[in-house]
Amino acid sequence: xxxKTAGSIYDLGYRHYTGVRLGxxxxxxxxxxxxxxxxxxxxxxxxxxxxxxxxxxxxxxxAAVQLGIAAAGAENAxxxxxxxxYRYVQIVLALFCAAVAPxxxxxxxxxxxxxxxxxxxxxxxxxxxxxxxxxxxAMLAVTVVPQALLFVGNALAASDFFQYARDEWRQPPxxxxxxxxLSVMVAAIGLxxxxxxxxxxxxxxxxxxxxxxxxxxxxxxxxxxxxxxxRYSLLLSPFHVVDGFxxxxxxxxxxxxxxxxxxxxxxxxxxxxxxxxAIAALGILLWRYRRIVA
Amino acid sequence: MPLVTATQLTKRYPKVxxxxxxxxxxxxxxxxLVGPNGAGKSTLIKILLGLLxxxxxxxxxxxxxxxxxxxxxxxxxxxxxxxxxxxxxxxxTEFVVHMAQVSGLPRAAARERxxxxxxxxxxxxxxxxxxxxxxxxxxxxxxxxxALVHDPQLMLLDEPTIGLDPGGREEMLDLVTRVGREFGIxxxxxxxxxxxxxxxxxxxxQIESGRLVRSAAITxxxxxxxxxxxxxxxxxxPLAARLRQLGLSxxxxxxxxxxxxxxxxxxxxxxxxxxxxGLGLVRLEQQRHSLEELFRSPAAEQAVARV
Numbered sequence: 001x002x003x004k005t006a007g008s009i010y011d012l013g014y015r016h017y018t019g020v021r022l023g024x025x026x027x028x029x030x031x032x033x034x035x036x037x038x039x040x041x042x043x044x045x046x047x048x049x050x051x052x053x054x055x056x057x058x059x060x061x062x063a064a065v066q067l068g069i070a071a072a073g074a075e076n077a078x079x080x081x082x083x084x085x086y087r088y089v090q091i092v093l094a095l096f097c098a099a100v101a102p103x104x105x106x107x108x109x110x111x112x113x114x115x116x117x118x119x120x121x122x123x124x125x126x127x128x129x130x131x132x133x134x135x136x137x138a139m140l141a142v143t144v145v146p147q148a149l150l151f152v153g154n155a156l157a158a159s160d161f162f163q164y165a166r167d168e169w170r171q172p173p174x175x176x177x178x179x180x181x182l183s184v185m186v187a188a189i190g191l192x193x194x195x196x197x198x199x200x201x202x203x204x205x206x207x208x209x210x211x212x213x214x215x216x217x218x219x220x221x222x223x224x225x226x227x228x229x230x231r232y233s234l235l236l237s238p239f240h241v242v243d244g245f246x247x248x249x250x251x252x253x254x255x256x257x258x259x260x261x262x263x264x265x266x267x268x269x270x271x272x273x274x275x276x277x278a279i280a281a282l283g284i285l286l287w288r289y290r291r292i293v294a
Numbered sequence: 295m296p297l298v299t300a301t302q303l304t305k306r307y308p309k310v311x312x313x314x315x316x317x318x319x320x321x322x323x324x325x326x327l328v329g330p331n332g333a334g335k336s337t338l339i340k341i342l343l344g345l346l347x348x349x350x351x352x353x354x355x356x357x358x359x360x361x362x363x364x365x366x367x368x369x370x371x372x373x374x375x376x377x378x379x380x381x382x383x384x385x386x387t388e389f390v391v392h393m394a395q396v397s398g399l400p401r402a403a404a405r406e407r408x409x410x411x412x413x414x415x416x417x418x419x420x421x422x423x424x425x426x427x428x429x430x431x432x433x434x435x436x437x438x439x440x441a442l443v444h445d446p447q448l449m450l451l452d453e454p455t456i457g458l459d460p461g462g463r464e465e466m467l468d469l470v471t472r473v474g475r476e477f478g479i480x481x482x483x484x485x486x487x488x489x490x491x492x493x494x495x496x497x498x499x500q501i502e503s504g505r506l507v508r509s510a511a512i513t514x515x516x517x518x519x520x521x522x523x524x525x526x527x528x529x530x531x532p533l534a535a536r537l538r539q540l541g542l543s544x545x546x547x548x549x550x551x552x553x554x555x556x557x558x559x560x561x562x563x564x565x566x567x568x569x570x571x572g573l574g575l576v577r578l579e580q581q582r583h584s585l586e587e588l589f590r591s592p593a594a595e596q597a598v599a600r601v
């Protein structure tokens with residue numbers, strides 16, 4: 001730092017800004033883009049990229065395998081089914097959320113940058129919404145995009161690409177609907193938890209705990225309780241809720257060994273639960289940002 | 295249009311009252327907000343920015359109601375907080391560009407303004423490096439840059455020299471002065487150091503325990519107390535006596551005499567007196583009382599008043 005010479009060099013005359021000021025909507029958009037980039041560590045050092053990018057790559061593996069099989073020329077070899085895709089990568093998606101959400105929520109609280117946002121045109125709800133939208137978008141990139149790739153892979157593996165696409169036209173809307181609902185629910189849970197503390201380690205552990213413990217407690221309660229009410233305990237597990245509405249969107253019944261078959265709940269109930277959880281978590285997120293001291 | 299109005303502005307916390315029915319009206323300029331730590335300076339700034347909600351009362355800034363017209367108002371305002379506010383794992387350039395965009399500037403304009411602003415605050419090659427490695431002085435410059443990048447009409451600077459060494463303090467004060475005087479941006483700057491306010495500001499607002507103690511132009515506070523310091527190479531007493539004969543009020547402080555400067559004729563009177571007494575004039579200097587001196591204690595006030 002050339003402290004001594006600085007005075008003479010920066011004496012260049014100040015120009016006022018006369019261009020457009022795009023206001024609040026632009027500000028929120030800029031924050032959204034910034035957060036989406038930050039989700040994957042773009043513009044950050046390598047250490048920030050490692051986890052999100054690594055996990056995203058793993059989330060693509062099943063689709064890549066299917067594409068590889070198709071490329072190898074195997075006909076009608078459909079190893080990976082779209083309705084099962086999220087089940088294969090569920091722990092990866094949970095890890096992705098647990099890695100990214102604390103990064104989005106905690107950094108500004110730790111560094112004190114929150115005050116700079118709130119002293120600009122961005123309101124507290126704008127801030128929460130932009131982060132929510134960014135995490136949903138990032139989640140879509142690791143859910144719906146692999147599904148699209150899988151669809152292409154499966155179609156290529158089929159004897160006739162276009163015939164497959166015609167026959168399986170229900171798949172893309174189901175994949176998109178389930179991917180969107182999954183992304184919204186997981187993102188909302190992740191942010192609601194991560195917003196509570198500036199400490200990244202705490203929120204990462206807490207987010208993983210919700211997903212992992214849920215997937216243990218839900219089926220356990222289901223199996224120990226003989227009552228009819230016990231069936232609903234499966235709704236405590238986010239993974240099973242995701243599996244439930246995904247199968248429902250695809251119009252597929254769960255396999256006999258799947259806990260879902262045991263609970264035998266209506267598919268729409270899983271979707272409704274996901275929406276309710278997302279709304280509740282978003283409520284917590286907004287409540288937190290309404291009160292947070294910047 | 296007044297820059298700031300505050301009407302019965304009150305902020306109460308469970309245990310303390312940070313602002314106590316504060317009434318204030320300020321015109322644009324370079325305004326210094328002074329008071330001891332905990333006087334309510336930061337609270338006032340945060341309420342004006344909409345970061346805190348007042349318990350009661352209202353305030354306007356640039357003609358906007360701070361509670362109801364926050365988003366419109368804040369496009370024209372820059373804020374440099376007292377606390378740390380920089381994400382350390384990105385570069386100053388990237389951060390300031392982002393902050394410009396969040397202030398409403400299109401991307402291209404944000405890049406251009408960020409580069410210019412960082413240059414104005416004296417950050418050059420190092421602006422491409424992660425801020426983790428910056429000195430306190432450099433961080434303070436980035437904090438100033440992010441408040442300036444969107445060319446606000448008003449900047450609120452909360453203790454801009456905090457944590458800086460004397461050299462860095464001087465440079466920061468120079469920068470703030472430049473922003474206020476040359477860039478023509480209205481500034482409200484808080485400090486617990488009177489000397490800083492005196493150097494940079496043209497208006498002073500003193501707050502203590504959430505109440506307004508005084509609000510006045512700094513020249514009004516210091517001008518009417520101008521003194522002339524006289525030092526001669528011989529005994530000072532005869533000169534003091536001679537000047538008193540002329541009806542002047544003289545205070546002796548060791549070898550130095552202080553005479554209240556009322557008009558220019560005083561210089562001639564002193565010259566003649568010195569020549570008549572056959573003394574050599576070592577020093578004849580106009581002294582402006584520092585604010586520090588005025589504020590220090592009632593005793594100091596009286597000492598000045600006695601002159």
